[in-house]
Amino acid sequence: MTITSSHPSVTSRPQPDPELWPGLATIPSGPRARVSAAIAGSLLRAVCRRLEIQLVTPDELPLPGLPAIVVHDEDEFLRRVGADGLIGFGEAYLTGAWDSPDVALLVTALAARVDQLVPQWMQRLRRVHVRREPRRHRNTVTQSRSNISHHYDLSNDLFALFLDPTLSYSSALFEVVDGRPHGPLEAAQHRKIDRLLDQAGVGPGTRLLEIGTGWGELALRAAARGATVRTVTLSQEQLELARARVDAAGLADLVSIELLDYRLLDGQYDAVVSVEMIEAVGDEYWSTYFRTVDDLLVPGGRFALQAITMPHQRMLDTRDDFTWIKKYIFPGGLLPSVEAIEEITRTETQLSVTDRLSMGAHYAETLRLWDQRFCDSVDEVRALGFDPTFLRMWHFYLAYCQGGFAGGYTDVQQMTFVKDAHERTS
Template sequence: MTSTQDATVCAIDAERWPDVTAVHGSAARREIARALFRAAVSRLPVRVLLPGGRCLGTGPLGAPVMVVHNPAAFFTRLGAGGLIGFGESYLAGDWDCTDLTSLLAVFATHVGDLVPAPLQLMRRLAMHGHPAVDAQTRDGARRNISRHYDLSNEFFALFLDETMTYSSALFETAADGTPVAADRVLGRAQRRKIDRLLDQAGVGSGSRLLEIGTGWGELAIKAGQRGADVRTVTISARQRELAARRVAEAGLAGQVTVELRDYRDVDGQFDAICSVEMVEAVGERYWDTYFAQLDRLLAPGGRIALQTITMPHDRMLASRRTYTWIQKYIFPGGLIPSVTAIENSLGRRTGLRITQQYDFGEHYAKTLRIWRDRFCARQGEVTGLGFDAVFLRMWLFYLCYAEAGFRAGYLNVSQLTLERS
């Protein structure tokens, strides 16, 4: 370990980041990881620089360059924890890349063949399952949501737009269908996304609207401005606090009710239901419960508009039992569904069917790029809120990781309209 790496590790709060500080793993697994990594990068358009000027991979000029500062720690973590170890080694400073999103996009594109097929079963057997504490029970869901959404309203305000919307925007598109995405139009693009959802749900004057997952209140406010009677529920105390204040400031306190309530405890009948990027946080075990609750709450003739991140069904099946870096550090207890999984759940427990599907994954990649640029430009202010250097690297890795998934087509985002058969 170099003196520079010693200084980096010593600066990490071991109590707050125990698995980033510690480097545990057998020498045998380290060497297996080293061999597999070398074989993988030799087939990919990347280059990996090791100390002493050694280079792995034969990526072309302009290919992403991964610089490994501490090979022993990097391969030990990779051997012990797979992709979790890969991410933790970045948090620890074992490696860097000046174009992290492009590097991760290459890995995402080839995620199915990074490990040779005969070894994939052995790898799955060696990986850890989901911790029981992360299960999305009522208590577990509150803990999980609090770990992310209750970080600080001021923190999220640093990189979100003025609508405080933390989901994919819907940009105008050029003649070739490419999203016209820029920082200055992000707020307008978020409102366009919300308007499309409200239109799909048929929300207008006098509509009884339920929103599951308030965020910071923009959809509820827009619906209230249409004349709807809105009930919106969240289990994030910090989000509820700011959303209620924004509703009051918009003059809609008598029309929009913001409640701290689990979706499973909502009652009543609603003409329309909207839920934005909520299904991913429900957890696979509770998808049937979630959709059955939507069915129970929807009034006859009503419509549901959902926005959800999705992945191909085969990839979802392959990864559903795997405990990932994103679940450990960013979104505990969640799982991104496939559209097929949603259809299967609807068929098992409800009379609902998907009647419209609109996909716009490229728009999410653009949204994430803007968030990343804003986050990077304001890292000093993030530190001023009390977050440390490992947190900064964790959030940068997360934003690049997510953007890479959409750029590679590994992830998509869809607006789904649900109606009874």
């Protein structure tokens, strides 16, 4: 019996256009690829047994509610995984060599026990096998614009299809019912924004700087409180739509939006807010980022940060790795750890942490809703000019990230800092 995904129009097997998807055009071949595929097959079967993941063919029906991998082309699947690890795992999904009735459930199972996926002796050899992040992805002042454009300038219309009316592209903060995030996405996005503005002390007359405009919802809500807002972005598409939304709201006298790198900012502000922008900074520039915020804040000023994070040791182990997400979604991206943020701000700035809220389960629910809306809008996505391989890529990206938060591999934090009077120690 053939497996049908819950979103068949997204997950049907495409034939990637070699001009649009050159990295998918060639399946690894040769003696080394055969050996690597054999090793990958042994590891995959062991992992599936240990994690109780169903590994089936298209003629088998997996049990509902349990994670499953449906293998359509075993040779291609294992060759890609053997040659390129998790990048190959994702690429084999893009080509349809494997599928799953529920990608997020599968990734949740993998993420929850990620340290047990391969034997310890193989983990010690990861530096030999895992690819390094290309130097061309470094987040210099000149390169950051290109890295941001790769993702955020795809199409405003695309993002509008799966985001809620606020166009907020970051974790929402839901009500918690019976221990689980629950409620309408739009209200949860407003709750997230309002909490950040409250933590930053934004009110009438506040001089607010926002680093990372998005599509302008936070700036709109801050201006509605009577704040004067300067907000900067590196996305031309976001800039244009955010300006249009501010004009439509009649708040252009309170909100200034600029296409500008955070390192080129000047002025003095009572508050700074930055929502899920630090992930695009890169670890070599984290000190620059926090020093810049420190320099721009007046004494006693407040900084509200929302950041996707990962455990500290995992961040240290993987920060130079080239991953599927970095290759296809966020070039140059890197998730910090809470420890890294606290260490830099403690030793290099006058910023002191006064509050921290962990929201990982809320991001899993946010992503679930985004993925559901995206999969329900595939006809509209196609009408925008995106091909079937893109549909699989975007669904995999949203479900992959959902699984990461649900399985505890990643988290998201709201952190509040106050600029105090002590001097820098370095």
